[in-house]
Amino acid sequence: MSRWRYFFRRLLLSVPVVLFGLTITFVIVRMGPIDPVAAIVGPEGGGASRGRIEERLGLNEPLWQQYIDFMVNMLTFNLGQSWVIQPGRSVESLLMTYAPRTLWLGFWSVLIAICIGIPLGFYAGLNPNTKSDYLASFGGIVWRAMPNFWLAIIILAVLRQSERFFFGLSWQSLGVSNNLIGQPPLDFIAFTDWITVGIISIPVGVYFSFSTLIESIKQVMPAAIVLGSAAMGNEMRIGRTAVLETINSNYVETAKAKGLRDRVIVWKHVFRNALVPLVPIITNEAFILIGGSVIVEVIFGINGLGYLFFQAAVQGDLPLVGSLMFIFIVLIVSINILQDFLYTVLDPRVGYE
Amino acid sequence: MGHECLVSLEMANEIDQSRRTFLKTAGAGAAVATFAGCITDEDPSEEEGGDEGILNRINSTMTSLDPIQSTDTASGEVINQIYEGLTYFPNGGAEVENLLAEEVEISDDLLTYTFTLKEAEYHDGTELTADDFVYAFRRLAESENSERANFILGDIFLAIEHETDDDGAVVPESIGAEAIDDRTFEITLRSANPNALDLLSYDSFSAIPEGIVGDIEGYDGEYEHSEFASEVAVGTGPFEFDNWDPDAEAEVSTFDDYHGSVANIDGVHWQILEDDTAHFTYAMNRSADVFSIPTADYDQSLIDAETDDEGREIGEYGPVENGDMLDYVGVPQLSTYYFAFNAPSVPVEIRQAIAYVLDREELVQNIFEGRGEEAVTFTPPGAFPGGPERRDEFIEDYPYELFETDRDAARDLIESAGYDDDDPYELTLTTYESEVFQEAGRDLRDKLAGLGVDLQLEETPFATLQEQGENGNLEFYSLGWTWSWPAADYGMFGFEPENTNTSLMPGDASGYYLDWHEEDSDASAMAQEAWETVEANPEPEEGQEARNEAYIDMEQAIWDDAVMLPLYHEIAEQFNYQHVDIEPFGTMGDYLQRYNNVTLDE
């Protein structure tokens, strides 16, 4: 099978996957016991308001009609409006508001995990069965075993009273002062001026505030560390194994025999090859970030997509839950395809099965 | 900022005076309540600059800035700074005063209200006219975005004159609201409502510029509704809308051409935080000036306060975690939180047994850290028919051991119903997501364990609770009721047994989810009869006595059948750092408080 046919088949296979995922979402939310109308009206609403709202939301139509409408709307990327969380506001605009927070959090949690996990893993792999290897390996495993919700609470408690734990060094006033809880400020960069060339707008004026950026990073850091904790542990373990395997492989032996210096061997041969098995591990983290951000966002008060999803699910905001799920599904499916594709490109040994 | 501070204190006195005279004159047919605007000679923003003059608050998730669409107090708090109605409760106090109305004339049949409007300006510079009110009232009644149409149309609410078409929808332009001239606005009611002026203070009745949204017939609208609900807000209030970043923050700034007292501060900023720990951390960082303290971090013994003549506790609280002393205000609210039963699904013996084991004092003191007042009757003391003294007298006859757990009496009752520990009665208590109710539920479960009632606990979001209630699926549940104006009438309609019929909900019945009509008991009959007495005596003044007696009969019936177990009346508390000078709020809740008289002194 050629590469392109494989790719095409993979795409084709993702169609039922997306449809099935959407159907599950519809069944769960709309046929469940959660009533969006009651969520809107509140305790003092009368029947008249209820009837009217049902009509407005189209809930008086037969269920199969609602199902078809839902599927068609989603698949044509007509994401609709929120019903309950912010009535009448379009899902796109909600996404524009909430998604950057989650992306910023996700970006840092991946970056921190990579920057700490991989070096530690490589270090442990280069010094196998030493005390520091054991310490790093054990630490990584325990770190990974910590439930996010618990780790988040503990980190918050420690930072809040950092003066007591770190000899008077207060986290809140360290560097830039900030709050422990809440959104990271994302307005450190903005485009102030646009010029339009034909139909394309090009930003020309750029506003950038370094101190806001620092503040923003500091704000998101504890949450990112918690969210990335599991990934960090994974990367460490895989990194360690990968280095161990490469060191024992033939070409490193050959290089040694050729009398290359250790430094060159390590940098030129070991690390480069050890990075390959880490690639899918890192792409796989997208799943973890999407699912795990609910709890981290709730505890750290970063009201991003995870928080939005949780609220929407509990309150029966169907368009919102459906749209979020749809976007998550599309995201995961495309990452999967991309990853498989990259794999076949990078490593010709992998079959197109 | 000492100068402004003085001005605002003088003003406070003035407001108090006018408040005392208001209702008296309102009853006589006309009301005049005005106060001089406080005109400061300096623009505070010029003097201070930056964020120094911003009042920082914490809020929870807001849903909408459209007054007719928002139903939550979080949005309400922001809306109240931006929009204004004809009347208001200053600082959330118990007595209503004129706001955009300069003068009210009430016709002798109590059906026509004629308002003379103040000269006021919107934030965009246009003048307020009576047409704006007609437009606003029509939107409330007719717009598909209105979540509170029943407030203007419903019989137990304002009951404004209107026509309906065959489907039961309001005919456009049929409501009894009319602009006589630019500054005279008139409404006509279907039936006399002694609380009409109180009701008009609700934020859904706020003035908005005519034609700003096109969601009713005859208007195209300057803005899309979604814009109006989240990005554009134009009112006559003391603060202009700046921005709202959903689930992050909201901000308003001082409106310099405000018709009343222009704010001393530059604006108000709300950080939106849902989590209790986050909330407290934020407050302890001194990031908020005025805030509340979650129960977990609250310590009753830190309060040093005295009761004022309105029953409010005013004083100091602290020192708190960061070493500061805080100003403290605690105000009993007109609200009742309760456990209630679906009468036909739970035998009366079981209900009474639960009443026996329930110890409100322990509940309020231990679980709620004393942040409430034990509720024995449904109606809070502040709204009790015949006054608080009458209530104290009445509760002496409480049939089920006031403030004590009597497990032996409960055991006897449960046994007489044919249940014991080996064959327990299975009962599910559904609470909404509130830590306090869950704790109370666990406590009740423990006390019933072994007596022959196996209490299962279930927690559910508010929306689901309501859905289950209307389907008659709630055996035993917790909910609360808040009075929108201080009168017994507002809570009691929901107890009329015929009105508790869940099979008619949500359309034709609007009571509590009790199904009390199915209970063939003396108490149920007594409650029905009492409600009929209430309906037979609608006159605001002359009928009061008869209605009061009927309400007390209903309270008695609730006790006898134990269909509802009132738990506590909330005490709302507000804490602020001492550089803030803010007037204590009142019994209607601090979300009604407007911040134009607040001063910051840093």
Place this chain on the structure above:
Amino acid sequence: MSMNEFDDKTLRERIADNPQPALAWLAGVLVLVALELGRLASGLVQVGETTRFALGGIASVPGSVEESVASSLGEIAGLVAFGLTVLVLLGIAAILVKWLLIPWTLVDRLGIEASTGVKDIIERVIVTGLLVVAAALVVLTPVGGVLEMAVSALTRGVEWVSSLPTITSRELISNEGYQLPDGSWEGTFLGLSPAVAWALRVAVVYAYALVWLAWLWRGYETFREHYREADWTPRDDSINRLRNHYWGMFGLIVVIMFLVMALWAPAVSPATAEANLYQPYEHEFEYYGDDGVESITHGEANSDSRSQGGDTNVGVMSYDNHDRFHPFGTNTDGKDLFTFLAYGAQVSLVIGLLATVLMAVIATALALITAYYKGVTDLVTIVASDSIISLPRFLLVLLLSVLFMQANHPVAEIYDGGLLLALIFAGTGWPLLWRSVRGPALQVSEQEWIDAAKSYGQSPAATMRKHMAPYIAGYMLIYASLSLGGVIIGVAALSFLGFGVQAPTPEWGRAVYEGQSYIATSSWHIATLPGILVVLLVTGFNALGDGIRDAIDPQSEASDGAAGAAGGGG
């Protein structure tokens, strides 16, 4: 199992030839059992009750199916549906009965000639028929009554046995008592302080469990030395490797510690769950108050021992106002936190194991089937599993629990939602396990011996069971132990959000939730300690998984994808 095949003698015969070592070992077992006979019996009663409850639940299925069908399609359809459901259930039961209880084939005994596939079906039909007859006898004739009487007599007997004293019983080493003004203790074991008495009891429990383990090991050695035909099997090497794998042994020890804690929860807890958690107002104890010795219910005492920060706190290793000792302090309701957590260990392990076993069974069955048949079966399974994987797992689990809990679905009430959670985690987790073992399963299916078995005329089911399943069992063990940690964290995370196991059943995540507001106060222990337990247990399972992997296949380095994805949710 497989070595028996090339041996003519059965194990029984070999023991009969040389009974001495076996008898010695058995004697030791009897002594150990006798020491804890009472607890064992009460455990049996519990298992019996659960089984009965489960059977009752299953037995009510046909009735409810009939009702729902009859209401929509009429009574005759209802009756038909009733009959069909009964047959399906009995058919499933027949497969189990056949596997567990009937070691020979009825078809061969009856001398029926047919191809293997048909034989299998006839076999099952016969067993189902027998079960139908048995069920009819029980339901319609007095035999049912007799059976009922026999069961209840048996239950009474076992219950009597369960009242016998045991060496780990609370009565023997009691930690409940009160302190006289002169400082001495009354009512506790040997007048020791409750703290020491409790510690002693815990020590006895662990010592007893340790002896059991040692004795089981000894039993294995006896078997290997005296009764096993082969001197060496590959399994010996695996076990030796595991024994020398420190990390794996650490995991094993941690897991055993928690298992013991869960199994002996009533013994290691300072108070019983019944008295302290479930019916606190029904149980009294004595303390030394202002007027000498007084008695008070646990409930009333609890309301005085709440841990809610500030001065209202009963911390770690301390006594409350009523002379009760709390090794882990109390929770926000004033209940003993150690008791809560020990019983919580039961809950977490039961849900975790149940979910993992279900997941593993589904994944193994599918892996075997897809590897054997390939083609369309494989494709359909790929689509199904990809669809489930492409939904963010934690969000899906969250949505499902919200749905079922709020619908008051009957499943949500069993074990206060525990069963529901196990089902949800199993339903959403199997694709990951299936993916992990699909490769090995495909590899086996390509082997020559599979073709040989096919051409020999062995039925597909038998081929999969006998020749393929053992090969992937090892992989399954590794991945299952790794994903178990993920389930435990997931359940705790759900409970933390309020959609997991409901009160009063103790659950670790709920303890963290209830204590989170107090983490920065003097009552920090409520949220901190359960979290540490989760970390320990999950680390233990991961380490054990690593150990087993290295023991079974020292060359492999299994990818952690499965466990990582599962663990990320919480």
